[in-house]
Amino acid sequence: MPSSSSTTSARSPRRPRRRRPQGGKPQQQPKKRSLFDEVGVTAVDPAPFADLGLPARLVRALADNGMSEAFPIQAATIPDALTGRDVLGRGQTGSGKTLAFGLPLLAMQQGNARPMHPRGLVLVPTRELATQVTDSLKPLAKALGLYVREVVGGTSFNRQVDTLRRGVDVLVATPGRLADHVRQGTCVLSEVERTALDEADQMADMGFLPQVRELLDLVPADGQRLLFSATLDGDVDKLVDRYMTEPVVHSLAPPAASVDSMEHHQFLVSATDKQAVLARIGAREGRTIMFVRTKHHADRMAKKLRAAGVPAGALHGGKAQNARTRILEEFRSGETSTLVATNVAARGIHVDDVSLVVHVEPPADPKDYLHRAGRTARAGATGTVVTLVTDDQREAFRTMAAQAGVKAKTTTVRPEDAELARVTGAREPSGVSLAAPKQRDTPRSRGANPRNAKRPERTANEPSRRRRPTERGHDDGRRSDNGNRRGQAPSGRSARRGNRGGARQA
Known part of the structure; x- marks a missing residue:
């Protein structure tokens, strides 16, 4: 300390x-x-x-x-x-x-x-x-x-x-x-x-x-x-x-003081090399958090990493609470070494000893960059923050980094480059595919069978059972923690639904 x-x-x-104003237009106040x-x-x-x-x-x-x-x-x-x-x-x-x-x-x-x-x-x-x-x-x-x-x-x-x-x-x-x-x-x-x-x-x-x-x-x-x-x-x-x-x-x-305790890197990669670079980074020793923009990208990325032999889990607002809790516990315990997360999930990740944060794509908002980067270099420790940037994203990253007060070292990397290994500890993944988590990952699925699973045959006297439709999860950036639009109070209908409505909260 x-x-x-x-x-x-x-x-x-x-x-x-x-007190809350009773009506009328609010007066303009000087900044x-x-x-x-x-x-x-x-x-x-x-x-x-x-x-x-x-x-x-x-x-x-x-x-x-x-x-x-x-x-x-x-x-x-x-x-x-x-x-x-x-x-x-x-x-x-x-x-x-x-x-x-x-x-x-x-x-x-x-x-x-x-x-x-x-x-x-x-x-x-x-x-x-x-x-x-x-x-x-x-x-x-x-x-x-x-x-x-x-x-x-x-x-x-x-x-x-x-x-x-x-x-x-x-x-x-x-x-x-x-x-x-x-x-x-x-x-x-x-x-x-x-x-x-x-x-x-x-x-x-x-x-x-x-x-x-x-x-x-x-x-x-x-x-x-x-x-x-x-x-x-x-x-x-x-x-x-x-x-x-x-x-x-x-x-x-x-906030700028915390940026100085991190080492910032901009890795220029081609679109064809990007996944291989991520797999090598994920295979490193130590805890790594990779940030993506959408929950669907998080699921796809975690699946690809597991297929390459990297123990990875996806964390986003579309998962049930028990799944989110399990994934975080596996990450804390070291059973899962790489966590693929969205911005919304980033707000709640508080795990010590995360030595590397990877932006799979440059965030558009400098606040997002700083919030994500804040998952490393906690409690006085140091950490490394890497952003993967393709040619068409270079100017956007430069602007965002300047707004965030970040000076990142720029390096062009390929999967097998020594500089990639030096900065991140990247190494060749095992290539042995890992099984996906067995627990259900979405809060809205009903029952154990997936949508396309074969249904058991009914006997002649067995009554027909209607299957409840499964609702699609909402995008992380568009829903609040009770399922409503960002910035809206819960609707009366939502409040009347009881635990059914509450189950949709993030």
Whole structure:
């Protein structure tokens, strides 16, 4: 752990909570600087958890789980959060944000939550991040006699209802599924005392802020807010204006700092060599994440890699939650060495020791480049980011890289080139085809037989059974985590469908 880190700490001027306008055209406001830009930079050293004001039982639980010293973002934010102040924090993936908001939520909970009335709430953009946050807080909550549970799409709605009815002290949720529970009356937010928003900028990018605002409007206005984000621009800044009061601002070094801990490469490849190059990269030692644009491309790429002998799995929003969880666990354990993922899935991938990120095609948005690259070089480590670029993509990559603040070394490579092996560790794959995962991969398939499988013959007296149609999965970039269009709140029809509608959440 580094001895110090650049951190910003400041109290912003008082800004009262804003109510939703009743009508009329909003007045044009002059463009203002982000709160993160209004404060200076100071050095904040890591500190022992015992010095931050946390309960002794919680400090012991942290020690039992191998944690005794707080990361800089934790050391900076936890004392202010424990006083009940609203806290606004900026930190990159791997900086320790989960415990920065999670420990104060646990420390100030009284327990004995009423059925369906959580006292603490954490909103996150993806199922995978919800699971990560829940898994991080559960053992610590147990030491305090508290219950931390998650509600996300793609899992049984009715089982979540049973969990909520037993009482939950801290609820971790994706916005779409929580909105479904609220509309069906199976979760009531009127007693939430503290709310944390993690990866707020990613929720904005994914179109979830209308649902987030809908939920925050149901939480008591005098409750505490803890908001963590890598950036504070556009819609996130408006969220701060509307729902936070006198937030204390803490910021790690700006996003460009994390880019410097990575080695960036632009590999010029021909279309005919591209798949062979990817197979050799996938055969390297260590964890590799390859990013593609669509879920169908992810499935095809993983299939081709397995055919070449590379243990690969595809992760995208079209897969059932149990399949996504399994694939991530196999990647964490090393059973699968290469993960092929889409942008939406990238938001929830938090796996340590990923040493190489590969953009199979250059991303169009510099934010996507930085989010994807952030899967490596976590918690102070270094990493390599490679982008495969064909001749017709060179100018687009140059423009995007400049916007992202990235200086990539350009090299023309062939599958057998030594430079490819030097940078990525690429080597010849085994060529022995690997079996595809047996579990079902799409949340909408009904039954075990694929669509074209041979049906068993019916006897003369057996009644005919109509097969339910299988719906096609939605593209990752066009649907929110409850199956609605990005930026739309859940429809009344969706809310009435119960667990059937909820099963379509991402």
